[in-house]
Amino acid sequence: MTRGEHFIGLMSGTSMDGIDAVIVRFSDNQPQLLHSLALSWPETLRIRLSQLTTNDATTLRELGQLDLLCGQQFAEASLQLLSQAKMDAREISAIGSHGQTLFHHPQPPTRFSMQIGDPNTIAERTGITVVADFRRRDMAAGGQGAPLVPAFHQSVFHDPQCNRVILNIGGIANITILPENGRVPAGFDTGPGNCLMDRWTQKNTGKAYDKNGEWARGGKVNPSLLAQLLGDDYFSRPSPKSTGTEYFSSSWLDRHLQNHPRLSPQDVQATLLQLSCQSIANAIQLSAPGTQEVLICGGGVHNHTLVSALQEQLRDIAVLSTAQTTPGIDPDWVEAMAFAWLAKETLHSRPGNLPKVTGASHAVILGGIYPCGQNPSSAE
Template sequence: MSGTSLDGIDAGLVDFSDGRIRLLAFHYQAFPADLRQQIHRISQPGQPVLLEDYGALDAQLGCLFAEAALALLDKAQIAPSAIKAIGSHGQTVYHAPAGCHGFSLQIGDPNRIAEITGITTIGDFRRRDISVGGQGAPLVPAFHRAVFAQTGQTTSVINIGGIANISILRHDSVLGFDTGPGNTLMDYWCQLNTGLGYDAAGAWAGTGRVDADLLKQLLDDPYFRQPPPKSTGKEYFSPAWLEQKIACYRYCKAEDIQATLCELTAGSIAGAVLEHAADSTQVLLCGGGVHNRQLMAGLAKRLAMPLLSTEEFGIVPDHVEAMAFAWLAKQTLHRLPGNLCSVTGARVPVVLGGIYPGR
C-alpha cells in the first residue's frame, strides 16, 4: 500500500486462517526523495505527462513493491511459497471518477510484482467499481466493517492519510466517503516553507494562529456540501487549489496558514461526523494523521464522543490500510465483492481487481 501522502510503502503480512484477521508482520519502506518528486510531477492536474515517463515509473514502482514484499517475508522468516497472494493497491496518480468516462489510475505494475516474488498478485482494485457507476473509493469501509463493527453501537472510523475518509458502521448499514484533505495540504505547505516533508506531530502548526476568515473561506468549498457518495484526491485539493484560496491572505504568516490548514482538516472531518454520524458512540482513528497532535486536539475540541486509536481494538493506526488491501485481495480470490454500494454509489456489488498468477 502506498497512499496519497507519497511517503513510502506499507507492507503487511496478514493471516486469515480460522476466520480471524491477524497481522503477523509489518514492513515500511520509504520512497527516495527523487522518486517522490517523480510521482508528484506526473500527478499534477492539467500538466502534460510523457508516456515514456509514465510507463517507466509504473515499472519502477512495481519492482519496489515486489522488493518491499520480499523484505517483509524476510523479516517474518516466511518463504514466498507459503503466501497465498499479494494485494497491491498501487500508487494513485490520478483519481477522477465522475462522468461517463470516469477513471482512477494507480501505477506499480502487478505483473512485475508477481514475476519477481513468484506470488499471485491482485491489483487494480478501483476501476471495476467505477465501471458499475461507483466512485472507486473509498474501499476500506468494507474492511472496517469486518474488523471494527460492534453490535448495538454506531462506530465511525476516520482514516487520515493524504485524503481523509470516514466509515460509519451501524448495525444494519455502512456509509462512507472522503471527507476532504487529510495531510496533503499541510504536507505541501510545510515542504514549501520549511523544506521538511511533513509537520512532525503538528509542531509547526502549533506555533501559528488560526485565521478565522481564511478557515471560513476554505470550508466554504462546494465539496464539503456535496452529499455522499463522493470521493476526492490531490487532483482537487491541490497546491493550485490552496494558492487560489490564500491569494487574498498573503498577510498571514506561513505558520498561521499551517495552523489554519490543520483546522481545515479537523473541521471538515468533524463536520462529516456531526452531519452523518452524530449518533456515534465512538470514533476510531487511523492513518498517519493520528500522529499530528494539533489535529487530534482540533478533533477533540469539536467532537463530544470518545476518540480512540484503532490500536485499542488490536490494529496499529499505521497498519490498517495495508491490512485492508490484503482483505480485499482475499475477497477477490474467493470471488466475493469488495465494494459496498452504499459507500461508492455502485449499481451492484462486484469482485474487484485483476489476478496476476505467480510462478
C-alpha cells in the first residue's frame, strides 16, 4: 500500500440528522483524522426520506428522485470538505460512501438492505473514485450485512492488555467486543439507541432531539412499560443479529403504549432512555463478561443522562469516549472514518466483513467501485 493515502468517508445514519464527512490519512494502516464536516440534510429532503422509511407505499419515481438527490448531497459534502481542507480531488484515493439506509431486512429467505445516494453522481461531481453499496455482498454470502464497523474497530481500538467493548450509539446501538487476547472480535446491534427517544421527542415537543437527555431526566421510569419493551423477542435472540428503525419504529412503540394510556410523555421518554441503557448493558454483561472498558462513539455520547445511566448499570467497567483512550479518534466521526477505511480495504482487494459478526459464510470484499471520470479540477 502506498504510504500516506487519503480517503474520504461519508456516513448518514438512521437518525438522519445529517451527513458526516471526513478526510482520513492512512499511513502503515493507521488512521489520522485530518478534516471533518457535518452537512445537514435540506429540510424538505429530510422529511421525504423520513416519510419513506416509515411508509412502505412509495413510487419508483420517488425512489429514483431521492437516490439522485441524496447522491448530490453526498457529493456536496465531499466538495465542501475538500474546500475546507484546501485539498485537491486528485489527492484523494477514493470516497467510501455508506449511503442513506431506507430499509434493513436481514432475515432469510429474502435478506436485503437498501441504501440510496447514487455513487455515480458522487463520482461524476467530485472527480473521485467512489466505493459504495457495502452491505449487500456480505448478505449475498449469508450474512446480516451489519454491523460492518467491527473490523475497523479492531484495527484501531484493540488493546492487548485490556478487554474492550466499542459501543456506537446512533439511531440503533451496536457493540464490538475486542478481547485482549486477540481472538476474533464479536459484535451485533443491541437494539434502539437514539431512534425511539428522538421520534418521541419530535412528536411531543417539536424539538429534533432531547438535548443531553434533559427531558428524560425530569421524567420517571415506568417499570411495567420497561419490562414490556425489554420483553421483545429481539433482545433475547442470539447473535449474529442486526436491526433498524423499521423494526424499532414509532408504530412498535405505539403498540406497547396501548397498555399504558395514562403515562405522561415525559415519563415515556425516561422509560425509553432506560430501555436503550438497559438493553445495551444487558448485551455487554451477557456477551462480554470481563469487560474492563466501554468506549462510546456516535451521537449518543452527547446524551449525558444516557451515559450516566450506563455507568450506573456497568458499575465495575470504565465508560469512556473513544477520544479519552485513542487521541485523534473523536467519537462523532468514528463511523465516517470506518467507511473511509472500508473503501481502502476494498481498493486493495481485502475483505472488510467479519463473518463471526455478520454471520456470513466467509470473508468477502465489500462494495462496488465506481471509477471517477475527468477530474473537475483539471477540466478545461
